[in-house]
Amino acid sequence: MTTADLARAAADALSERTGGAAHDVALVMGSGWLPAADALGTPDHEIALADLPGFSAPAVAGHGGTVRSVQVGERRALVFLGRTHFYEGKGVAAVVHGVRTAAAAGVRTVVLTNGCGGLDPRWAPGTPVLISDHINLTATSPIEGANFVDLTDLYSSRLRALCREVDPSLDEGVYVQFPGPHYETPAEIGMVRAIGGTLVGMSTTLEAIAAREAGLEVLGLSLVTNLAAGISGEPLNHEEVLEAGKAAASRMGALLADVIPR
Numbered sequence: 001m002t003t004a005d006l007a008r009a010a011a012d013a014l015s016e017r018t019g020g021a022a023h024d025v026a027l028v029m030g031s032g033w034l035p036a037a038d039a040l041g042t043p044d045h046e047i048a049l050a051d052l053p054g055f056s057a058p059a060v061a062g063h064g065g066t067v068r069s070v071q072v073g074e075r076r077a078l079v080f081l082g083r084t085h086f087y088e089g090k091g092v093a094a095v096v097h098g099v100r101t102a103a104a105a106g107v108r109t110v111v112l113t114n115g116c117g118g119l120d121p122r123w124a125p126g127t128p129v130l131i132s133d134h135i136n137l138t139a140t141s142p143i144e145g146a147n148f149v150d151l152t153d154l155y156s157s158r159l160r161a162l163c164r165e166v167d168p169s170l171d172e173g174v175y176v177q178f179p180g181p182h183y184e185t186p187a188e189i190g191m192v193r194a195i196g197g198t199l200v201g202m203s204t205t206l207e208a209i210a211a212r213e214a215g216l217e218v219l220g221l222s223l224v225t226n227l228a229a230g231i232s233g234e235p236l237n238h239e240e241v242l243e244a245g246k247a248a249a250s251r252m253g254a255l256l257a258d259v260i261p262r
């Protein structure tokens, strides 16, 4: 079964479970973003991803692992709680299966959120940053074959302007995806700075490329949950990182609830 066939099968299964509802937008809620999903409203349907073709159970039990169908203003949203990370070793196709399923289900826009490290000391833990562009350091691509997809304006300037209408204080950053699961060394963060990156994470870029290949408009939103390695001089602690994300994510839920219906 090709990746497209699997996405079609998953979209058909979703349609069956949501009464054939037409969805306009998909959101992928990353680490620490689960509380933001609740701000989007009560779902009409919530389906375990493991029940859908091509998806697996969440890497960490209890951390997401479902997809919601929820009405947000005039739009109907597919909200993926959690994602498959590249570092799980399930392959790139598994990492981007959610985005491809959403595209097969007919959505035109995808919002990719993540928790990440920040290189700008002004961005305290809990600061949301719009992704203006990315640097993919995974040395791979979800695209197979001689399909030379253009990635200019990959992170829609139109959607970023819309977000800034809602919250003019939003900064922008260049997101760098490392394979992970280890964090960066201070020397690697020095390299990121030298190549123009300001956010570091372990997700998002491969999903964004697959979204563009599928013709979707992409909005990327990072939640800085820690200062990148070597900036604060403190070691990175994943639990603190998730705590900071949770505290800020409900504010981000309000932003998403304002932007999605537009």
Ligand SMILES: Nc1nc2[nH]c(I)nc2c(=O)[nH]1
Pocket (backbone or CB within 6 Å): 031, 115, 116, 117, 118, 178, 180, 182, 183, 184, 200, 201, 202, 225, 226, 227, 228, 229, 236, 241, 242
């Ligand atoms: N690569 C990378 N990923 C992250 N995810 C989170 I939350 N914080 C970080 C970080 O500092 N570096």
